[in-house]
Amino acid sequence: MDDAALLATSGEQLVLTADTLVEGVHYLPGDPPETVGWKLAAVNLSDLAAKGATPRACMLNYALAGDTHWDAAFLDGLAEVLDRYALPLIGGDTVALPAGAPRVLSLTAIGSVPAGRRVPDRAGARPGDIIYISGPVGDAGAGLALLREDEEEPASLVAAYRTPTPDLALGQVLAPQATAMMDVSDGLLIDACRMAEASGCAIEITAIPLSADYADLHGLSVVGRLAAATAGDDYVLLAALPADSPAPDGLIAIGRCMTGAGLSVVLDGAPVTLPDRLGYEHGPGLSPDLRNHP
């Protein structure tokens, strides 16, 4: 492979996103390598979906840990998801890790949005907007909990954790009309809280949709629903739409945006005390100085 890849442009807006998976942190060392390849691309594709972008190209930074069978299977899974979403791999870097080091795998994905078309972010929700989500939450978290107990059933929950399937087509439909949109990666409550903060409004969540398999396993109690809403790894879309905007098929209304600040949850007509932990909190991240640098 050449050291650099070329991408022609024609005035479109490019959307860039990069995600890293660390062995033992973002996936289980025993997860099938095909599913790690799938997940690495899927988490990036979820970010593209939230911008209404069309997948365009990606770059892989791959760390060899001395297991060629693992590498081959990983690449099979990656090829499968890149094929499914029509996302060509155009470059990257392959490095060798010291013996015993956990794998650190990064993918940078590039999507495109036609010139002049709105690209939503998390900051535009307005009082009166309806808050929607594109699917149930909690399946991936439940799947992870099962895997930690050496259980692989129900398979749908394990699949939600290992091989999420972001909905790019829905993102493209929603983007022009959503006042705010993001993907739910760290937990519905924490991500909704971030949308409220960024938008300078309050968000009230009145429904936490669950899958049948999740409900069978954990029931429909408030505790079970809050667990689902704080688990993370859902990779569904969270969108705010004006109340008079028709919601496309596949969306579930879960709340509303109001004047004020912060997040509140009302289930079965009664206010719910928020759990201490609303979802996955990232580390310190990049320094604010560097974010805007130069």
Add this chain to the structure above:
Amino acid sequence: MDDAALLATSGEQLVLTADTLVEGVHYLPGDPPETVGWKLAAVNLSDLAAKGATPRACMLNYALAGDTHWDAAFLDGLAEVLDRYALPLIGGDTVALPAGAPRVLSLTAIGSVPAGRRVPDRAGARPGDIIYISGPVGDAGAGLALLREDEEEPASLVAAYRTPTPDLALGQVLAPQATAMMDVSDGLLIDACRMAEASGCAIEITAIPLSADYADLHGLSVVGRLAAATAGDDYVLLAALPADSPAPDGLIAIGRCMTGAGLSVVLDGAPVTLPDRLGYEHGPGLSPDLRNHP
């Protein structure tokens, strides 16, 4: 930071490159973190230089290893090189590593080239072309050898290893006239060999330029020159120009392209037997199938 960054386009060609540095593999665990930040961006900028691209934006995939002082110093060094080369950091991902894991740091850099302007690769050299290099080789390898012996002098050699300074302006001048161009990252001989292979011609190297500090330390013997030409980490430009094309300032003619195949070295008028190791050989890399996928 939002999950994704936006980049407006206007018909230009984008050049994308991604490099990963692994602690203990691509830098020494004792290297000052500022220099690791510098080097991570510099190795990517070197790839942009080889395409004649103007730096445009970059994405950082950063792994926290639990040492906030190290992180802050790394970010300082990164900020310095991004400022020097006017390369804005627009996004990325920050993850936590398991305790004791070596750092794995990736940067994806994006450059731009005006529409219609030639973007050279390693495949276009033609018999009769003169082969040039943009600076001496071997300094970085000598600097690494010094650091492994706990020596930090001569400082210029250590600096060549830790804080390479790719020449973006020269790359932009050369790109339109070079028949082939690449950066020397793995060793002059192996990279020249790759240019010959990709171009379907032979390359004869007749000069291996050394810095004064390198020559003081290792002498000018054929052995010393071959060591310099196989050391890697030089991040200078290697370019083939037609014989009638005037070479810009800063270039050193080191050989020529001929009909045939392969690499030969002639020093002081006498053919030199090539060493077994021409430079740094990468691992297996990506599978050929995936490279062209989908």
